[in-house]
Amino acid sequence: MYVILVYDIKERRVQRMLKLCRQYLNWIQNSVFEGEISPVKLKELISRAETIIRPDEDSIILFKSREEKWLEKEVIGYEKNELNTFI
């Protein structure tokens, strides 16, 4: 399935979340990831993310689409996920 993941978490936990998400998905913008992922791998990502976040302070939202082709992506302005940004 195709997933878009956005997180809004406290600064002190961002680095760990960033590192985790980059193991499963593609960073495309500040706090935003996308990519193809299997249900098993997504479950693994979520359970690992739950060990990082504080559920009363942090928020992760996942948008899941069975097919990437059902989602049309448009970038306006500067496309940050290119190799010109090293994070």
Next chain:
Amino acid sequence: MYVILVYDIKERRVQRMLKLCRQYLNWIQNSVFEGEISPVKLKELISRAETIIRPDEDSIILFKSREEKWLEKEVIGYEKNELNTFI
């Protein structure tokens, strides 16, 4: 169509972008909006957004799905779009 909009823009332009996006979509998380919108209204939003951003510094990404039902949404942790957050 159903749209997810994420932006990553310089601090000094965030307020204007936030105000604009809230006229068309629902704020769900820091820099993230979603909602049903017509092609005409989306075009209007994009052209107004382009008057705000600096394309060489700022980035807006739109994910468009013809049907909301093709997108399954999952929130982990704190759901920020409830009325408990006033922005």
